Structure formats: C-alpha cells, structure tokens
Amino acid sequence: LGAIRLAALPASETRTFGFHRAEVFASLINGTSIFLIAGGIFYEASGRLVHPEKVNSLPMLVIATLGLIMNLLSASALHEHSHDDLNVRSAFLHVIGDAAASLGVIIGGVIMYYSDWYILDAIISIGIGCVVFYGAWRVLRESTHILLEGVPRGMKVSEVADNIRSVEGVRDIHHLNIWSICSHIVALSAHLDVQPEFKGRQAKLLHAVEHMLQEKYHITHTTLQVECTHCIAGPVIKRFSHRSRQSHCNH
Incomplete structure (x- = not known):
C-alpha cells in the first residue's frame, strides 16, 4: 500500500520519471521475503521428515480453515489489479500461496486426525514450500527484469x-x-x-x-x-x- 501511494507522487526535478519504480522495489523486497520464508519452511520440514512429531489436528484444522477463508477474500480483492501492477501481483501470489498452504493443511489435518500418519505434516510443508518458492521466483524474475531495463515480456x-x-x-x-x-x-x-x-x-x-x-x-x-x-x-x-x-x- 505504501509503494502504491509513493508511486502516485508527481515527478520532480530530481526524479523526472516520478516514483513509479517504488512498486518494483516493493515487489523485489516482497519476493525476497517470500523466498526466505520458503527456505524456512524447507528447513523445518526436513527436521520433521526425519523425526515426525505428533500433531494436534483439530486446532490445526480450525486455524487453517479460518486462514483459507481470509486468504480467499484477500485474493478476490487483489485479483482485478494483479495483471497490470507488479506490486499487487506479488501480493496476490503471496495470498494465493497462503491459501494453497491452508488447503494443504486442512487436507493433511483430516488425514492425520483419522490415521495418526504424522509424517504427512512434513510432506505437506515441503509441498507448501515449493508453491511459495515458485511464486517468489516469478516475482523476483519480473522485478529484476524491469530494474535491468529489460524489454517487456512478450514484446519482440x-x-x-x-x-x-x-x-x-x-x-x-x-x-x-x-x-x-x-x-x-x-x-x-x-x-x-x-x-x-x-x-x-x-x-x-x-x-x-x-x-x-x-x-x-x-x-x-x-x-x-x-x-x-x-x-x-x-x-x-x-x-x-x-x-x-x-x-x-x-x-
């Protein structure tokens, strides 16, 4: 939101193109943070993969369901402008990744509630990490391409x-x-x-x-x-x- 407001500021004698690239820098920071989050997920999942821990499935299901609802509401609000604004797109991909993670947790929680197959928690976490990592890579690739004065994608x-x-x-x-x-x-x-x-x-x-x-x-x-x-x-x-x-x- 701060980057959007900054990008709306008028051009000046020292910044003749204005502050439009504030959204690109915000996307770069957002993508980097998501990339680090994915790394943290992989690290935690690897430990639970070797040493599975008991999971309290019922509270996990409740929290994941609430998270899924909130992320879907956020995604619907961001979707309209996600195609023409890189900053909004990075936020949209972020909440979509969170929604996918919540859905995975719900499915895993149901299975673990009835089967006590706790290693599934680590497997789901790795899957979530892959989704988050892919979203971060797309945002970083696009923001870096713009900062390096690249030709817009799809244009020859x-x-x-x-x-x-x-x-x-x-x-x-x-x-x-x-x-x-x-x-x-x-x-x-x-x-x-x-x-x-x-x-x-x-x-x-x-x-x-x-x-x-x-x-x-x-x-x-x-x-x-x-x-x-x-x-x-x-x-x-x-x-x-x-x-x-x-x-x-x-x-």
Whole structure:
C-alpha cells in the first residue's frame, strides 16, 4: 500500500520519471521475503521428515480453515489489479500461496486426525514450500527484469521495428530502445530515418508512429529523433559502453 501511494507522487526535478519504480522495489523486497520464508519452511520440514512429531489436528484444522477463508477474500480483492501492477501481483501470489498452504493443511489435518500418519505434516510443508518458492521466483524474475531495463515480456524488438518501418514515410530505424518504467508504463526511444519528401510533414509522421505504438503495444512514452539524411549504418539496437575509468579520473 505504501509503494502504491509513493508511486502516485508527481515527478520532480530530481526524479523526472516520478516514483513509479517504488512498486518494483516493493515487489523485489516482497519476493525476497517470500523466498526466505520458503527456505524456512524447507528447513523445518526436513527436521520433521526425519523425526515426525505428533500433531494436534483439530486446532490445526480450525486455524487453517479460518486462514483459507481470509486468504480467499484477500485474493478476490487483489485479483482485478494483479495483471497490470507488479506490486499487487506479488501480493496476490503471496495470498494465493497462503491459501494453497491452508488447503494443504486442512487436507493433511483430516488425514492425520483419522490415521495418526504424522509424517504427512512434513510432506505437506515441503509441498507448501515449493508453491511459495515458485511464486517468489516469478516475482523476483519480473522485478529484476524491469530494474535491468529489460524489454517487456512478450514484446519482440524486431517486430516493433518492422511495424515502425511500415509507417508511410519511415525509411529505416536504428538506436531503438524499449524498456519498462514499471509494470504498466512502457517507454521507447529511437532514431527514424525518414524519406526526404516527408521533411515538411514530420509532425504528422511522428503522430502516426506514436499512434501505432500505443494501439499495438500500449507504449505511451516515446522519444523519437527524426533524421532526413542517411546516418552511418548500424544495428537496430544500439550498444551502450561505459565511459573509460581512466578518462574519468583524468578529468
């Protein structure tokens, strides 16, 4: 909730993109904590697997049932926004994992109540740990991908470049960069080599490219540099290089 409020703050002179990535950092922290929780579950389960302990099944069933109800209510409230907000998605996966854990505990509790097969407690815990671990891995993978300026998943740079070239007046494209500011804001920058006869109609051409990007890829933040002469040939994706440390020290 704090990350959502922070992300809503306006941009400033020191943070021109605003605080949108607060949700990504929150997801990274959330995913890391869930990952550690999974490790703790595996550790505790391994001990009970070797030395099963008697479980008081009835209180466990009552607590697990209450937990399942609360987690399902939380999941239903988060589900609507879990597809377009990474922070909400991480919270949604968290409560879904908890709900699955509660369901597993209920099933195990019923079996142990009638059979005294207490090793099942450790087996269920390992299963719960696997579910929690998988959810944590997904959140960590997505948040790290965004923080490393990765191209949004499911989007192909070559396909975007071809669609830009298909706009009337665009001869070629290079220095193309696509990245996610957060889970629901995608940015793009590129150099467009336009045909000479479109030199006086650059505004219309740019509008056509921006409209296509928004309609097909939901890219709403674009920075396009128009060039009316052939640039030095180069790859579509520009390679960035670190400034020489020696040069930096000399200055």
